[in-house]
Amino acid sequence: MLMEFGTCYGRTAALLTNLRGMFEPFNFTRKLIVFDTFSGLCGTNEKDGSDRLAADGAYSAGDGYERHLEEVLSYHESEAPIAHRKKFEIVKGDAAKSITAYLAEHPETIVAMAYFDFDIYGPTKACLEALRPHLTKTSVLAFDELNCPEYPGETTALSEVFGLGKCSLKRSPFSPWMSYTTCESIVG
Ligand SMILES: C[S@@+](CC[C@H](N)C(=O)[O-])C[C@H]1O[C@@H](n2cnc3c(N)ncnc32)[C@H](O)[C@@H]1O
Numbered sequence: 001m002l003m004e005f006g007t008c009y010g011r012t013a014a015l016l017t018n019l020r021g022m023f024e025p026f027n028f029t030r031k032l033i034v035f036d037t038f039s040g041l042c043g044t045n046e047k048d049g050s051d052r053l054a055a056d057g058a059y060s061a062g063d064g065y066e067r068h069l070e071e072v073l074s075y076h077e078s079e080a081p082i083a084h085r086k087k088f089e090i091v092k093g094d095a096a097k098s099i100t101a102y103l104a105e106h107p108e109t110i111v112a113m114a115y116f117d118f119d120i121y122g123p124t125k126a127c128l129e130a131l132r133p134h135l136t137k138t139s140v141l142a143f144d145e146l147n148c149p150e151y152p153g154e155t156t157a158l159s160e161v162f163g164l165g166k167c168s169l170k171r172s173p174f175s176p177w178m179s180y181t182t183c184e185s186i187v188g
Pocket residue numbers: 005006007008009010011012013035036037038039040041042043058059060061093094095096117118119120123
């Protein structure tokens with residue numbers, strides 16, 4: 001599974017849909033599951049610092065945006081092989097709660113890549129904890145805000161759940177923020 005935590009307008013979700021179409025056109029088991037409230041950040045606390053955009057409600061995509069995103073991702077999917085099989089799911093709501101329900105409904109979930117872009121501590125920590133039994137050594141955990149002073153919560157969540165010392169973080173020289181780790185040390 002590809003999972004995106006904090007999809008907002010679906011920019012990364014559309015990109016991942018097209019990358020799958022290009023590089024794995026016949027892999028209909030490579031599903032993309034995206035999580036968002038669509039009403040902005042939810043569950044900020046003191047571990048998220050004081051930036052004005054580290055506050056509940058920031059980054060709201062707007063009322064009913066999930067319906068538009070459903071159309072957008074369906075269109076992108078229609079441009080690749082096996083278009084008749086739906087390969088994405090949008091999970092609306094506070095992911096700190098919806099992740100548990102999703103994984104209970106889908107115990108078959110194995111994470112190929114989980115991309116974290118909630119920006120904040122609470123839901124990042126809850127989702128990292130929930131994903132632990134669904135990770136393999138080659139699972140990729142990617143993050144948008146590690147080592148970010150405006151959004152310290154994402155780093156704190158990773159540190160508390162897996163320990164930074166268990167991560168082999170890599171970063172592109174072309175991107176100031178995004179980083180990723182595989183899970184060899186995390187799953188033991
Ligand atoms: C910076 S935006 C994501 C940007 C997006 N990944 C992109 O590539 O354009 C952060 C998103 O996380 C979502 N979010 C924050 N807290 C959440 C929570 N507890 N549950 C679900 N979504 C949440 C917000 O609604 C917002 O859309």
